[in-house]
Amino acid sequence: MMTSKEVIRKGEGENYNYSQDHCFIKLSSRHTNGELCIVEDTIKPGFHLKRHHHKIMTEVFYMLVGELELVFDDETIILREGDTITVPPNVWHEAKSLKGGKMLTIFKNGEFDIFLEQLSTMTEGDFSNQELMKSFSAKFDIYEE
DSSP states (O other), rough: OOOOOOOOOTTOOOOOOOOOOEEEEOOOGGGGGTTTEEEEEETTTEEEEEEEEEEEEEEEEEEEEEEEEEEEOOOOOETTTTTTEOOOOOTEEEEEEOOOOOOEEEETOHHHHHHHHHHHTTOHHHHHHHHHHOOOOOOTOBBBO
């Protein structure tokens, strides 16, 4: 638990630079007993996050720059600068961005920062092991089926 103030300046924070996005951890779930995590996400052109859902976690997307297309089973919503959407547990969603952008993602009851941290240590062999990846994702409340 966090017991004192923490300041993370622009361009600072644990960060993970993947092929599709560059994530900066602005609030670690380790400081909030797993209750809250905030990630600043620079989305690269062609970003695509496959359809998935969470059983416990709530996600809040706040678009800072650019556009993000969120595809739900019943509708598609385009988030633009200044738009926010909250996706509660058990709602299937997929995300795409043709041109890229930047957003804040707030994870309630999720340890997405620890997911990113552990993901960054995995090998190509790990990524090609479907059973391993399925159980790893489930450990962090991410389900693709």
